[in-house]
Amino acid sequence: MISKDTIDRILDAAQIVDVVSDFVALRRRGANYTACCPFHHEKTPSFSVSPAKGIYKCFGCGKAGNSVNFIMEHEHLGYVDALKYLGRKFGIEVQDKEETQAEAENRLRSESILAVTQFASDFYQKSLWETDQGISVGIGYFKERGFTNETIKKFSLGWAPGGRDSMSSAAQKAGYKKEYLVDSGLSVEREAGKDVVDRFYERVMFPIHSISGRVIAFGGRTLRSDKNIAKYINSPETEIYVKSKSLYGIFQAKSSIAKLQKCYLVEGYTDVISFHQAGVENVVASSGTSLTTEQIRLVKRFTPEVAVLYDGDPAGIKASLRGIDMLLEEGLRVKVVLFPDGEDPDSFARKKGPQALRKFLDESEEDFIAFKTRLLSDDTKKDPLKRAQLISEVVASISVIPDAISRAVYIEECSQRLNIAEEILSDEVKKLRKKKQYGAYGQTTESRSEPGMPKYFPPLETGEKIPEFITGTYCEPAEKELLYYLIRHGESNLYGTESQNDPTSPEAKVAISVSQFILNELQNDDLELQNLVYKKIFDEYYKIREKGQEYIQKYFINHPDPQIVQVILDILHQEHSLTVKIFVESVTPEEQMLPVVVPKSILIYKAKITAIAYQEICNKLADAEKSGDAQIQNELMEQVQILMHIRNSFSKELKRLTI
Numbered sequence: 001m002i003s004k005d006t007i008d009r010i011l012d013a014a015q016i017v018d019v020v021s022d023f024v025a026l027r028r029r030g031a032n033y034t035a036c037c038p039f040h041h042e043k044t045p046s047f048s049v050s051p052a053k054g055i056y057k058c059f060g061c062g063k064a065g066n067s068v069n070f071i072m073e074h075e076h077l078g079y080v081d082a083l084k085y086l087g088r089k090f091g092i093e094v095q096d097k098e099e100t101q102a103e104a105e106n107r108l109r110s111e112s113i114l115a116v117t118q119f120a121s122d123f124y125q126k127s128l129w130e131t132d133q134g135i136s137v138g139i140g141y142f143k144e145r146g147f148t149n150e151t152i153k154k155f156s157l158g159w160a161p162g163g164r165d166s167m168s169s170a171a172q173k174a175g176y177k178k179e180y181l182v183d184s185g186l187s188v189e190r191e192a193g194k195d196v197v198d199r200f201y202e203r204v205m206f207p208i209h210s211i212s213g214r215v216i217a218f219g220g221r222t223l224r225s226d227k228n229i230a231k232y233i234n235s236p237e238t239e240i241y242v243k244s245k246s247l248y249g250i251f252q253a254k255s256s257i258a259k260l261q262k263c264y265l266v267e268g269y270t271d272v273i274s275f276h277q278a279g280v281e282n283v284v285a286s287s288g289t290s291l292t293t294e295q296i297r298l299v300k301r302f303t304p305e306v307a308v309l310y311d312g313d314p315a316g317i318k319a320s321l322r323g324i325d326m327l328l329e330e331g332l333r334v335k336v337v338l339f340p341d342g343e344d345p346d347s348f349a350r351k352k353g354p355q356a357l358r359k360f361l362d363e364s365e366e367d368f369i370a371f372k373t374r375l376l377s378d379d380t381k382k383d384p385l386k387r388a389q390l391i392s393e394v395v396a397s398i399s400v401i402p403d404a405i406s407r408a409v410y411i412e413e414c415s416q417r418l419n420i421a422e423e424i425l426s427d428e429v430k431k432l433r434k435k436k437q438y439g440a441y442g443q444t445t446e447s448r449s450e451p452g453m454p455k456y457f458p459p460l461e462t463g464e465k466i467p468e469f470i471t472g473t474y475c476e477p478a479e480k481e482l483l484y485y486l487i488r489h490g491e492s493n494l495y496g497t498e499s500q501n502d503p504t505s506p507e508a509k510v511a512i513s514v515s516q517f518i519l520n521e522l523q524n525d526d527l528e529l530q531n532l533v534y535k536k537i538f539d540e541y542y543k544i545r546e547k548g549q550e551y552i553q554k555y556f557i558n559h560p561d562p563q564i565v566q567v568i569l570d571i572l573h574q575e576h577s578l579t580v581k582i583f584v585e586s587v588t589p590e591e592q593m594l595p596v597v598v599p600k601s602i603l604i605y606k607a608k609i610t611a612i613a614y615q616e617i618c619n620k621l622a623d624a625e626k627s628g629d630a631q632i633q634n635e636l637m638e639q640v641q642i643l644m645h646i647r648n649s650f651s652k653e654l655k656r657l658t659i
C-alpha cells in the first residue's frame with residue numbers, strides 16, 4: 001500500500017495540465033484549456049481541463065476526473081500503478097514495501113512486459129556505448145548517418161550484441177522471468193522448455209516509444225550485406241505493442257507537432273531521426289505499414305494538418321494515394337512534399353543540412369488534392385477513358401472530406417484545373433457521399449407503406465427504421481407513456497371528432513384506434529417494451545382489447561399480479577406529468593389531442609431509445625479505441641453514423657409535431 005502522505009504529495013505535484021498535456025495538445029480558453037477528447041473520437045473539441053479545479057471533463061463522452069483518473073483511464077493502469085506512474089514523472093519516491101514477491105508477480109502482465117522491454121532497451125544502449133563491438137559497429141554506423149551523440153541518446157538507440165542469448169541471459173540474471181521475455185517478443189523459445197534465445201542480435205536497435213515515452217517495441221537493422229538476412233526485423237505485436245496504434249517518433253515529436261500545428265509523415269526510423277538531427281522535430285513514421293485510422297487519430301490529437309513526404313517514385317506514390325484519403329476522411333488538412341528524384345527525406349536532410357531542408361519543406365509543399373490531380377492528369381492528357389477515371393479518383397478524395405466548406409473550395413479548384421463544370425463535380429461528390437451515408441442501412445423509406453398498413457394523421461415523416469442493434473434499448477419513462485395512452489385511450493379513435501362527424505370524408509375510412517397505431521409503430525420497428533411488467537400489461541392488453549376500455553381498466557385493476565395493479569393505478573391517477581402532455585393546453589380535452597400526442601409519444605419513445613443507444617455506442621467506441629480493435633471500432637463508427645442520422649430526422653419530425 002502507498003501511504004496517505006505519499007498520495008497527497010503526488011496529488012499536489014501532479015497538476016492536471018502537466019499530466020494531460022503529455023498526451024493531448026491543450027489550448028487555453030479563458031481560465032480553462034480545451035482539446036479534442038483522447039477518449040472518444042471527435043472532430044471539434046469538447047474536452048476541457050480546469051487547472052483551478054484540477055479536473056478534466058469531456059462534454060462529449062462524459063469522462064471526467066483528476067490527474068490520477070486521467071492516467072488510469074488513458075494508460076489503462078490501476079489506481080496504485082497510476083500513482084506510481086505520476087510519482088515517477090514528478091520525482092516522488094513511492095514506497096510500496098508491503099508488496100510481496102507473489103503480489104509483484106501477479107501485477108498486471110503488461111506492466112511486467114513493459115519492465116522487461118525497458119530492461120532490454122537499457123541493455124542495448126549499454127552495449128552500444130560500452131562494448132567494443134557496440135562502439136565500432138553500432139556507433140560507427142550511426143555516425144556515418146550523421147547522428148550526434150545527443151541524437152543517439154534522444155532516441156535511445158542501441159546495439160544488440162551477437163552471441164544469440166546475450167540479452168535474454170542478462171535479463172534472467174537480473175531476475176526477469178523467461179515467461180515475460182517471451183511475451184515481450186524479445187526472446188524466442190525455440191523448443192518448449194528449452195533455453196530462450198534473443199530475437200535481435202548483431203543489429204542496431206531503434207526502440208519504439210509509446211506516446212508517453214515508454215519503450216514498447218524495437219526495430220533492429222542488420223549492418224551485414226548478406227542477402228539472406230532481413231535488413232530490418234521488428235518486435236511482434238504484444239500486449240503492449242499494437243502496430244496499428246503506434247507511430248515511430250510520436251513521443252519525441254508531440255510537443256513540436258502541437259507547437260507548429262503540423263506533422264510530417266515519413267516512412268522509416270532513419271528519416272525521423274535525420275529530421276530531428278536537422279532541427280525538424282515535428283515528424284513521425286508509420287514504420288512501413290500503411291497508415292491506419294488509429295495512427296491518424298493519434299496525430300490528430302496534436303494538429304489538424306499533416307504533410308506526407310514522398311521520395312520521387314511514382315509507382316510508390318500511386319500505391320499510397322488511398323491511404324491519404326483516410327487522412328482527409330478524418331478531417332485533416334493534407335499536404336504533400338515530393339522529394340527530387342533519387343532523394344529520400346533521410347538522404348536529403350543529411351546532404352543539404354537544416355536550413356536547406358526547412359526551406360525545401362516550406363516551398364515544395366502542395367495541397368494533396370491538387371497534387372493528386374496533377375499526378376494523375378499527367379498520364380491522361382488525351383485518353384478520355386483515363387480522364388474519366390482521373391475525375392472519379394479526384395471526386396472520391398473530395399467526397400470523404402467531412403467539412404462542407406472545404407469540399408466546396410476543392411470542387412471549385414478542381415473544376416478549373418480539370419476544366420470540368422463545377423456542377424458535374426459537385427453532383428458526383430454528392431452521389432458518393434449519399435451512397436456512403438445511406439449505404440450502411442439501405443433503403444428505408446418503403447417500410448412505412450406496407451400493404452394493409454393504414455394511413456393516419458399526422459403521419460410520421462422520418463422515413464427512418466430503427467436499426468436492429470438498438471431495439472433492446474430501454475427507456476422507462478417513454479415506455480410508461482405509451483402504456484398511459486394505451487390504458488386510458490387505447491380503444492379511442494386516433495382521429496379527431498371532425499372526421500367522425502363527417503363519415504364521407506376519405507380519412508374516416510382509414511381510421512385507426514390508438515392501440516392499433518401503437519402496435520403498428522412498435523412492430524414496424526421490431527421494438528418490444530423492455531420493462532417486464534409493462535410488457536406483460538402490453539401483451540395482455542391486446543388479448544382483451546375488443547372488450548372495450550372500461551372492461552380493460554377493470555381487468556388490470558383487479559389483476560392478480562400486484563406489480564401490474566400498481567402500474568395501472570399510477571397511470572389512471574397520473575395527471576399532467578408526462579412529457580407530451582406538457583405541450584397540451586390543459587383546457588383541451590385529452591381525447592381531442594390524441595391525433596397529435598399519441599404519434600408524438602411514439603416518436604419521443606423512439607428518439608429516447610435512439611439517444612440512449614447513441615450514448616452507449618459512443619462509450620463502447622471509446623473503449624474500443626483503447627483496446628485498439630479496429631474492426632469493432634469500424635462497426636461502432638458505422639452505428640454511430642446511422643444513429644446520428646436517425647436522431648436528426650427524429651428531432652426534425654418532433655419539431656414538426658410540436659403543438
Ligand SMILES: [Zn+2]
Pocket residue numbers: 037038039040047058059060061062063
Ligand atoms: Zn470524450
